[in-house]
Amino acid sequence: MDEMLLEIEDLKIQATSYPPGERPQRITIVDGVSLRLEKGKVIGLIGESGAGKSTIGLSAMGYGRGGVKLVGGSIRLNGQELRRAPSRVLRGVRGSQVTYVAQSAAAGFNPSRKLIEQVIEATLEHGRMSRPEAIERAIDLFRRLDLPDSETFGQRYPHQVSGGQLQRAMTAMALCPKPDLVVFDEPTTALDVTTQLGVLSAIKRAIRDFEVAAIYITHDLAVVAQIADDIMVLRGGEMVEYGTCDQIINNPREQYTRDLVSATNGEDPEIHPEGEPVLTIRNVCARYRGLAEDVVKDINLEVPPGTTLAVVGESGSGKSTLARVITGLLPPHTGEVIFDGSTLSPALKGRSKQDLQELQMIYQMADVAMNPRQTVGTIIGRPLEFYFGHKGKERRLRVIELLDKIELGEEFIDRYPAELSGGQKQRVCIARALAASPKLIICDEVTSALDPLVAKGILKLLRDLQKREGVSYIFITHDIAAVREVADTIAVLYQGELVRYGGKAEVLAPPYDDYTELLLRSVPEMRIGWLEDTLSALEAHLPCQAPEGAAPEMSATD
Amino acid sequence: MNASIWTLVAQRILLGLLLIFLSSALIFAGTQLLPGDVAQAILGQSATPEALANLRAELGLNVPVYQRYVSWLVGLLHGDMGTSLTNGQDIATAIGRRLANTLFLAASAAIISVPLAIILGLVSVLYRNRWPDKLISAVTLASISVPEFMLSYILVFYFAVQLGWAPSVAMISPSMSVLERFQAITLPVIVLVMVVLAHMMRMTRAALLNVMQSAYIETAELNGLGRFKVIWRYAMPNAVAPIVNVVMLNMAYLVVGVVVVEVVFVYPGMGQYLVDHVAKRDVPVVQDCGIIFAAVYITLNMLADIFSILANPRLRHPR
Structure with a gap:
C-alpha cells in the first residue's frame, strides 16, 4: 500500500x-x-x-x-x-x-x-x-x-x-x-x-x-x-x-x-460565403527592417462579406505580421491590400479616417488594450466621438446600445476595467471595435487568454454580431477548436507561407499536408491515451515534422 | 559582448559630447543676455563715459560676439580658461583649487549617502509597510522637505553654536591635514547627505518593490530562498539600472547644487566662487564655471546611461 x-x-x-x-x-x-x-x-x-x-x-x-x-x-x-x-x-x-x-x-x-x-x-x-x-x-x-x-x-x-x-x-x-x-x-x-x-x-x-x-x-x-x-x-x-x-x-x-x-468538443454548422470580397490580399510579401528574410511570403487571401477568415498557425508563422500588414503598421514591400473595392495605402499614415473606421482590431490581452484609468463609457465612447462626433447624451445612449449588444447592462458604463472579469473586458473591447461601425474586424488571438466556457461565450457573441451587423472577421488564432466554431474559410500559415487555404470543411478534411496534419493532431482530444497515440502516429508518419521533443521516446532509467 | 552594445555606448558618448558643446553655446549666449556691464561694475556709478569706453576696449568687450565665443571655445579646448575681468587672475588656477575642494566635499557626501541610501532602501523593502519602513520614509522625507539653507542654519545653531561640536564655517586651506579637513566639513556633509538621501532611498525602494512584483520573485520564494537572498540575488540585479540612474543624478546634484551650502558655510568651492563673480559681472568666470558644471552633469548622466546599457542582460548577451 x-x-x-x-x-x-x-x-x-x-x-x-x-x-x-x-x-x-x-x-x-x-x-x-x-x-x-x-x-x-x-x-x-x-x-x-x-x-x-x-x-x-x-x-x-x-x-x-x-x-x-x-x-x-x-x-x-x-x-x-x-x-x-x-x-x-x-x-x-x-x-x-x-x-x-x-x-x-x-x-x-x-x-x-x-x-x-x-x-x-x-x-x-x-x-x-x-x-x-x-x-x-x-x-x-x-x-x-x-x-x-x-x-x-x-x-x-x-x-x-x-x-x-x-x-x-x-x-x-x-x-x-x-x-x-x-x-x-x-x-x-x-x-x-x-x-x-x-x-x-x-x-x-x-x-x-x-x-x-x-x-x-x-x-x-x-x-x-x-x-x-x-x-x-x-x-x-x-x-x-x-x-x-x-x-x-x-x-x-x-x-x-x-x-x-x-x-x-464543440461543433457548429457552416455558412457559405458569397458576394464581392471585403478584403483581398494580393501577392503580399513583408519583412521587418534589418531582417534578410520575408516574414510573410507571397500571400493571397480573400474575405467575403459577412464571413470569417481564420488564419491559423503556430507562433512565428507570420499570422500576426499579416495583421500588421493589413492594418498598415508594417507596409509590405510587394503586393497590395484591397479593402472594399479600393487599394489601401500600404502605410498607416496614408490612410483616410474612413479606412481607419471601417477596419478595426481586437487584441489578445484585453487588459492592456484598455486605459485602466478610463471608465467603460469613455473607452467605448471614444471612437463614437472620434469618427462620428457623438457627444454628451447622444454618445451615452449609443454606448448603452453597444453595451446591450455585447450582453452587458447599462450599469457597466461607469465601471473601470479592473472591476471586470477577463470575458467582460474582452466584450468591452469588442464593443469599442463595433462603435466604429467597421466592415472588417481583425481578431488577434482574442480567446487565447480566456477559459473555455468564457471563450465559448465570446465566440458565440462574435457570431451573433456577425449575423446581425454583417461584419466580417479575420480571426487569427492557434486554437483549432475556436476555428471550428467561427471560421467560414481557413488559411493555414507555416513559416510565413500559405500552406493550405479554402472553406472550413475542405481544409479540415483529409487528405492533409504534413503541417496541417501536425497542427490538427496536436490539439488535445478529450480521450485518455490520446497523447501516446498522437506521438506514435506522428513518429510513424511525420518524422521530419515532429515538434521539438515530441519524437523519439527515450528509454527510462528506472 | 558584441558589436551592437559598443555601438550603443559609443552613441551615448558622442551624444554627451554634443550636449556639452550645445551647452557651451547656451551658456555663452546666456551670459551675453545678462543685464549689467563689467566696466560699470568695476568703475562704479560715477565713472565718466570716456573711462568706461577705454576700459571696455581694454577688456575686449567690443569684439563681435561670435569671435569672442570661438576664441573662448578654442581656449577651453587648450586648457586656457582666460583671465578674470575683475582681478586679472588666471581663471584655470583659481578654479582648479576650488573644483578640488568642491569635489572633496561632494565625494565625502557621496561616500556616506550612496551606501546609506541603498541599505535603507533594502531595509524598507524587507520591512515593507512595517514600522522600520515608515520611520525611514518619514525621516528622509522630512529632511528633504526642509530647504537646505534652513537645514544648514539649524545644524549650525545646535552643533556649532550651542554644543560647539563642529565649526560653523567650513574653511579649509592647503596647510590643513586630512583629518582637520574632514572635521571642517562635517556640517556641510551632513546637510548634503540629508538632502540627497531621501531621493536615492525612495528610488531604491520603488525600484526594488517594482521588481518584487515579478513572477521570478515568486519562483525564488517557492524555491525556499530566504527573504534577504531573494532581494539580494533576484531583485537587486534587476533593479540596479534605475538605482544607478538616480544615484548619478544625485552625485551630479552634489557637485552642481552645492552652491547654497558652500555659501552658508563659507566653503571655498566652486559654488562660492561662482556666486562671488556673478555679483561682480565677471563674465569669463561665470562662463567657465557654467561649462564645468554642465560637463560634470552631462558626464555623470552619460555614465548612468552607459551603465544601464551594460547592466541589461538582453543587450550584454544577445540571442
Whole structure:
C-alpha cells in the first residue's frame, strides 16, 4: 500500500479585497476542499479562472499569493502540517520536498542570471546535493526533457531560449532537487499547440521516470486527461466533482462537468460565403527592417462579406505580421491590400479616417488594450466621438446600445476595467471595435487568454454580431477548436507561407499536408491515451515534422 | 559582448559630447543676455563715459560676439580658461583649487549617502509597510522637505553654536591635514547627505518593490530562498539600472547644487566662487564655471546611461 504524500482536509482560503471607498473585506476564495494524493500519482485540478485551482496548488506549498491567507483546515505533506507552519519550516519544504512550475516560465526566470544557476539553486540551497552533482543532474534533466545541447544549455540566459524551452527548463528546475511533489500551474497554457504537445509529453515522461507525484493545474480538460490519475473539478472555490480521470471524462456526474466536457468538443454548422470580397490580399510579401528574410511570403487571401477568415498557425508563422500588414503598421514591400473595392495605402499614415473606421482590431490581452484609468463609457465612447462626433447624451445612449449588444447592462458604463472579469473586458473591447461601425474586424488571438466556457461565450457573441451587423472577421488564432466554431474559410500559415487555404470543411478534411496534419493532431482530444497515440502516429508518419521533443521516446532509467 | 552594445555606448558618448558643446553655446549666449556691464561694475556709478569706453576696449568687450565665443571655445579646448575681468587672475588656477575642494566635499557626501541610501532602501523593502519602513520614509522625507539653507542654519545653531561640536564655517586651506579637513566639513556633509538621501532611498525602494512584483520573485520564494537572498540575488540585479540612474543624478546634484551650502558655510568651492563673480559681472568666470558644471552633469548622466546599457542582460548577451 502506497503511503499518503499529501492530505488536504477541509481547506478554507481567504483573500482581502479593497473595494474603492470602502473598508477592506475578507472574501473566501476556497472553501471546504479536501484531497488525498499518494506517492507518484498525479491529480488534475480543473476549472475556469477564479475557481481557486492555483490557490489550492500553491497551498500545498504552504504559500498564499498576494494577500491570500490559509485560514482553515489542514495541509499535511509527508505527515507535516504546513498550514500554520513557521516560515523557517516552509522555506525548508519549498524547493526540496515540493517544487513549482509556473504558467509563464518566461516571467518565472530571473532575466539577469544564467539558467543553470537558477535550475540548481534550490538543490544547493537545501543541501540536497553538492554543486557538481547538481550540475550533472541538471544536464541529465535537460537531456531527458529534450533540450538542445543539454551540456551547454544552462549557460544561456532566459531571453536567449524559446518559450517552450523555458517551460522545460523550469520543469528541470522543479525536478532537480528530487522532490516528492511538483505543482504544475498551467505549464502549457501559454504555448501554442505544437509546442504544447512536446512539453506535455516531456512532463509526462519525467513524472513517470522519477515517480514523482504532481498536482497538475489547467483549464483544459483535454490536457489534464492525458496526464492525471485523478481529477478534481472546481468552481468558485468549491469542489464540484472529484473522481478518477476515466470517470470524469467518460462519465461526468455533475452538470457543470458535463458543460466543460461539451465545451471542449464543440461543433457548429457552416455558412457559405458569397458576394464581392471585403478584403483581398494580393501577392503580399513583408519583412521587418534589418531582417534578410520575408516574414510573410507571397500571400493571397480573400474575405467575403459577412464571413470569417481564420488564419491559423503556430507562433512565428507570420499570422500576426499579416495583421500588421493589413492594418498598415508594417507596409509590405510587394503586393497590395484591397479593402472594399479600393487599394489601401500600404502605410498607416496614408490612410483616410474612413479606412481607419471601417477596419478595426481586437487584441489578445484585453487588459492592456484598455486605459485602466478610463471608465467603460469613455473607452467605448471614444471612437463614437472620434469618427462620428457623438457627444454628451447622444454618445451615452449609443454606448448603452453597444453595451446591450455585447450582453452587458447599462450599469457597466461607469465601471473601470479592473472591476471586470477577463470575458467582460474582452466584450468591452469588442464593443469599442463595433462603435466604429467597421466592415472588417481583425481578431488577434482574442480567446487565447480566456477559459473555455468564457471563450465559448465570446465566440458565440462574435457570431451573433456577425449575423446581425454583417461584419466580417479575420480571426487569427492557434486554437483549432475556436476555428471550428467561427471560421467560414481557413488559411493555414507555416513559416510565413500559405500552406493550405479554402472553406472550413475542405481544409479540415483529409487528405492533409504534413503541417496541417501536425497542427490538427496536436490539439488535445478529450480521450485518455490520446497523447501516446498522437506521438506514435506522428513518429510513424511525420518524422521530419515532429515538434521539438515530441519524437523519439527515450528509454527510462528506472 | 558584441558589436551592437559598443555601438550603443559609443552613441551615448558622442551624444554627451554634443550636449556639452550645445551647452557651451547656451551658456555663452546666456551670459551675453545678462543685464549689467563689467566696466560699470568695476568703475562704479560715477565713472565718466570716456573711462568706461577705454576700459571696455581694454577688456575686449567690443569684439563681435561670435569671435569672442570661438576664441573662448578654442581656449577651453587648450586648457586656457582666460583671465578674470575683475582681478586679472588666471581663471584655470583659481578654479582648479576650488573644483578640488568642491569635489572633496561632494565625494565625502557621496561616500556616506550612496551606501546609506541603498541599505535603507533594502531595509524598507524587507520591512515593507512595517514600522522600520515608515520611520525611514518619514525621516528622509522630512529632511528633504526642509530647504537646505534652513537645514544648514539649524545644524549650525545646535552643533556649532550651542554644543560647539563642529565649526560653523567650513574653511579649509592647503596647510590643513586630512583629518582637520574632514572635521571642517562635517556640517556641510551632513546637510548634503540629508538632502540627497531621501531621493536615492525612495528610488531604491520603488525600484526594488517594482521588481518584487515579478513572477521570478515568486519562483525564488517557492524555491525556499530566504527573504534577504531573494532581494539580494533576484531583485537587486534587476533593479540596479534605475538605482544607478538616480544615484548619478544625485552625485551630479552634489557637485552642481552645492552652491547654497558652500555659501552658508563659507566653503571655498566652486559654488562660492561662482556666486562671488556673478555679483561682480565677471563674465569669463561665470562662463567657465557654467561649462564645468554642465560637463560634470552631462558626464555623470552619460555614465548612468552607459551603465544601464551594460547592466541589461538582453543587450550584454544577445540571442
